[in-house]
Amino acid sequence: MIGITTTVPLEIPLAAGARVIDLNNLFITHEDPRTLTEEAEIAGFPRNTCSWIKGIYSIIKRLGITEVIAVTEGDCSNTKALIEVLATEKIHSIPFAYPFSRSKKELASQLRLFSQAFGVSTAQTKRIKERLDKIRAKVAEIDRLTWKENRVSGLENHLFLVNTSDMKGDVNAFEEEIDAFLEKVVHRDPFCEELRLAFAGVPPIFTDLYPVVESLGGRIVFNETQRQFAMPDLHPSLVEQYLAYTYPYGIFARLEDIRRELARREVDGVIHYVQSFCFRQIEDIVLKKELTVPILTLEGDQPGPLDARTRIRLESFMEMLKARKAR
Numbered sequence: 001m002i003g004i005t006t007t008v009p010l011e012i013p014l015a016a017g018a019r020v021i022d023l024n025n026l027f028i029t030h031e032d033p034r035t036l037t038e039e040a041e042i043a044g045f046p047r048n049t050c051s052w053i054k055g056i057y058s059i060i061k062r063l064g065i066t067e068v069i070a071v072t073e074g075d076c077s078n079t080k081a082l083i084e085v086l087a088t089e090k091i092h093s094i095p096f097a098y099p100f101s102r103s104k105k106e107l108a109s110q111l112r113l114f115s116q117a118f119g120v121s122t123a124q125t126k127r128i129k130e131r132l133d134k135i136r137a138k139v140a141e142i143d144r145l146t147w148k149e150n151r152v153s154g155l156e157n158h159l160f161l162v163n164t165s166d167m168k169g170d171v172n173a174f175e176e177e178i179d180a181f182l183e184k185v186v187h188r189d190p191f192c193e194e195l196r197l198a199f200a201g202v203p204p205i206f207t208d209l210y211p212v213v214e215s216l217g218g219r220i221v222f223n224e225t226q227r228q229f230a231m232p233d234l235h236p237s238l239v240e241q242y243l244a245y246t247y248p249y250g251i252f253a254r255l256e257d258i259r260r261e262l263a264r265r266e267v268d269g270v271i272h273y274v275q276s277f278c279f280r281q282i283e284d285i286v287l288k289k290e291l292t293v294p295i296l297t298l299e300g301d302q303p304g305p306l307d308a309r310t311r312i313r314l315e316s317f318m319e320m321l322k323a324r325k326a327r
């Protein structure tokens, strides 16, 4: 079992027969994720460190994971320090870097090194890519049913997209789950909410954001980062696929995708989620300068439901959007 801290070229470890587990998903779906962040603080992680990092550390320790894929470029400097801590605890890491240049040549070279680390050939990886492409196409259909046919809730969309990072650790079982969902959802009556919202930024640490939005008369029809994890626009090669993936290449790579999807999905407003103590909070400045759609920035720290202040800000934002739409 190999842990991942962010989306990596999954096709390569799977071709080597590894079972890949997204540690973020294990942390946030844990029955008591707050105890995990507390355990990391007891182990010495500063209080003002991102909770995702602390949760990931504790999950690794609790499950006795001995190998982790370390994304050394294109993810997060906190992850780099986490990997250093893990090295002192005899937890082995396999590096992978998304080149900031977004150069095809450099990415191809990184993918080669990553394949060598797992001892897999291009042909083996290609076979896995073809298998995963079938699942990615089905998840893309869930996404289309969300914004185009309005048959999927924001939370369902979020969960299916975000789980593609590791295919829930079991490709076949995940595909069966997707098939059963698609079968069920086509018979549903469409949602008819007043507001169509987008969610931009890292996945939320709040556990009830999506149902709260729906209880206030809105629905999230675009989950930006989660959709990127799912890589719905299929590409012929691994290099092209991971070049098209915007998340590791900075805010300007992401903006192009965000603009296109906001227009296509007829979004009324954007919730930009930022995590406390995350460098990506600064990108909020660019997003607000560059997008013309109203944006509400919500900050989360610990896992759990929305706090009263955040909920009031969300309610006010949605009231403002409704009034704007009625004009």
Ligand code: SF4
Binding pocket: 050, 051, 052, 053, 075, 076, 077, 078, 079, 202, 275, 277, 278, 279, 280
């Ligand atoms: S939320 Fe930000 S700081 Fe936390 S792991 Fe993700 S990128 Fe790193």
